[in-house]
Structures are given as C-alpha cells and as structure tokens.
Amino acid sequence: MPDVDARLEALEVKAAYAEDLLDQLNLLxxxxxxxxxxxxxxxxxxxxxxxxxxxxxxxxxxxxxxxx
Structure with missing residues (x-):
C-alpha cells in the first residue's frame, strides 16, 4: 500500500499545482x-x-x- 499512498500524494500535489495555475490564468x-x-x-x-x-x-x- 505504500506505493499507492505515494502515487495518491503525487496526484494531489499535481492537482494543487494545476488548480493554482488555473486561478492565475483566470486572473490573467x-x-x-x-x-x-x-x-x-x-x-x-x-x-x-x-x-x-x-x-x-x-x-x-x-x-x-x-x-x-
């Protein structure tokens, strides 16, 4: 299960970056x-x-x- 947890955490990090980028683009x-x-x-x-x-x-x- 540690592999699944690491993959899930990586996906959460990517989603957070994507959400931040989307907010910046919307402001632009x-x-x-x-x-x-x-x-x-x-x-x-x-x-x-x-x-x-x-x-x-x-x-x-x-x-x-x-x-x-």
Whole structure:
C-alpha cells in the first residue's frame, strides 16, 4: 500500500499545482478583458472626436513652412 499512498500524494500535489495555475490564468484573462474594455471605450471616444467623413489625409508637402 505504500506505493499507492505515494502515487495518491503525487496526484494531489499535481492537482494543487494545476488548480493554482488555473486561478492565475483566470486572473490573467480577467485583467486582459478589463484592458480590452478600456481600450474599446477609448477608441469609441477617439472616433467621436474625429469629424464625419474623416477628411482627406494631409500631406506635409502641401503645407508651407512657417517662414513663407
């Protein structure tokens, strides 16, 4: 029976490590979801600030230097 006890103890240790790892991964996913939601909110704010149609992109070649 000592072999069975040792194997059972090894399985319990592995299960404890697996449970700890799962908790860490769940926390990581939760934090990532919070970050995604924050970034989505910021993107929506930026989109509201951009005028409708967005306008044509400006080229620096079209602008005159300040000394002209």
């Amino acid at each position: 996913v939760y934090r990532q979801q919070q970050t995604i939601e924050r970034l989505q909110t910021e993107l929506a704010d930026v989109r509201r600030q951009v005028p409708e149609g967005g306008g044509a992109p400006r080229s620096l070649r079209d602008e005159l230097p300040p000394h002209y």
